[in-house]
Amino acid sequence: MGKNVTRLACCFLLLILLVGLVGCAPAAAPEEGTKEGVDKEVSPPDVIELKLAHFWPAAHAVETVLVPGWAKAIEEATDGQVMITSYPGETLLKAAEIYDGVVNSIADIGISCFAYTRGRFPLSEVFELPGIIYNNSKVASKVAWEGIKDLDPDEVKDTKLMMVFTTGPGNLMTKDPVRTLEDLQGMEIRATGLSAKTLEALGAIPVAMPQSDTYESLSKGVVKGNLAPNETLEGWRHAEVTDYLIITPFLYNTLFFATINLDTWNSLPPDLQSTIEEVTEKFYEDTAIGLWDSICESGLKFAVEETGMEIIYLSDEETARWMEKIQPIHNDFIADMDGKGLPGKEALDVAKKLADKYNEIYK
Numbered sequence: 001m002g003k004n005v006t007r008l009a010c011c012f013l014l015l016i017l018l019v020g021l022v023g024c025a026p027a028a029a030p031e032e033g034t035k036e037g038v039d040k041e042v043s044p045p046d047v048i049e050l051k052l053a054h055f056w057p058a059a060h061a062v063e064t065v066l067v068p069g070w071a072k073a074i075e076e077a078t079d080g081q082v083m084i085t086s087y088p089g090e091t092l093l094k095a096a097e098i099y100d101g102v103v104n105s106i107a108d109i110g111i112s113c114f115a116y117t118r119g120r121f122p123l124s125e126v127f128e129l130p131g132i133i134y135n136n137s138k139v140a141s142k143v144a145w146e147g148i149k150d151l152d153p154d155e156v157k158d159t160k161l162m163m164v165f166t167t168g169p170g171n172l173m174t175k176d177p178v179r180t181l182e183d184l185q186g187m188e189i190r191a192t193g194l195s196a197k198t199l200e201a202l203g204a205i206p207v208a209m210p211q212s213d214t215y216e217s218l219s220k221g222v223v224k225g226n227l228a229p230n231e232t233l234e235g236w237r238h239a240e241v242t243d244y245l246i247i248t249p250f251l252y253n254t255l256f257f258a259t260i261n262l263d264t265w266n267s268l269p270p271d272l273q274s275t276i277e278e279v280t281e282k283f284y285e286d287t288a289i290g291l292w293d294s295i296c297e298s299g300l301k302f303a304v305e306e307t308g309m310e311i312i313y314l315s316d317e318e319t320a321r322w323m324e325k326i327q328p329i330h331n332d333f334i335a336d337m338d339g340k341g342l343p344g345k346e347a348l349d350v351a352k353k354l355a356d357k358y359n360e361i362y363k
Contacts, residue, residue: 047081053098067088096116096210099114111258124153130329137296138289139359144166159261161259166255168292170254173242198251215240239309
């Protein structure tokens with residue numbers, strides 16, 4: 001019995017030693033992410049990089065003001081989740097290929113002219129018709145964007161259209177003076193889209209080409225003039241290769257689109273989509289609709305002060321003659337849209353009504 005007591009005592013002492021050793025062992029470090037430990041590092045969301053294609057040169061306000069301003073606003077609002085890289089000067093896509101390049105995922109975002117692919121956006125051409133007066137680019141931009149949203153044409157549903165803005169009224173810039181319709185007869189004038197039909201109705205010879213080719217064509221005498229906004233006088237240096245500016249605000253308005261590939265757009269989480277739309281709407285109102293007003297003013301100043309360009313104002317009688325020549329284009333537009341099963345008259349009524357509305361707001 002004495003041996004058994006001794007064994008029990010030894011076992012008891014051994015058990016006490018083991019418990020003591022366990023008690024003295026260092027406590028296990030709390031797992032990261034628990035309340036007792038350091039919070040686990042949360043991996044930042046993947047950055048979404050979007051390629052934006054446009055055709056303006058690097059020094060143009062589109063590349064120095066519009067694109068970086070919009071991209072920065074989106075980047076900041078999404079906490080760096082959405083980053084936009086710009087490819088100016090047709091480095092990714094040619095001007096006329098940009099919309100379809102967005103459709104086909106060559107670029108995620110594209111900014112270009114509807115008019116560069118005439119016939120691709122038939123109903124939207126109503127906002128480029130001659131004979132409708134827009135006070136400035138703010139008016140023309142608001143009319144076009146609100147009108148397109150009202151009409152909701154199928155022609156722009158293969159991308160996510162983010163905004164439409166415009167040049168506002170443009171003018172004739174020529175190498176020879178034009179004071180009457182007779183002076184314009186047979187003159188080769190660079191034009192795109194509906195402007196070509198307008199010039200043809202006036203007796204000129206329209207020559208289709210993007211702005212990027214116009215300087216060289218003017219300098220070589222391939223064309224004798226350009227129908228465009230005043231900003232091209234400085235932004236594209238056209239005042240260096242033309243001598244006369246004929247004020248014709250009833251002839252011209254060109255629409256620009258900013259649009260996103262549908263698959264790219266649909267891949268974005270709903271919260272990012274909402275943020276981008278809100279940012280874009282604000283940027284549109286604050287910057288995009290009035291951009292051409294400011295750069296056209298600068299272009300006119302450059303042309304007169306730096307190159308000595310002469311400005312020609314048509315007489316009231318002469319203006320009436322020009323307006324009479326272009327009015328049938330409205331009837332042609334309606335007939336053309338009717339043939340395509342599109343609401344041409346409704347679109348024209350919308351354009352005129354909205355022009356009256358916004359001409360009163362932005363004088």
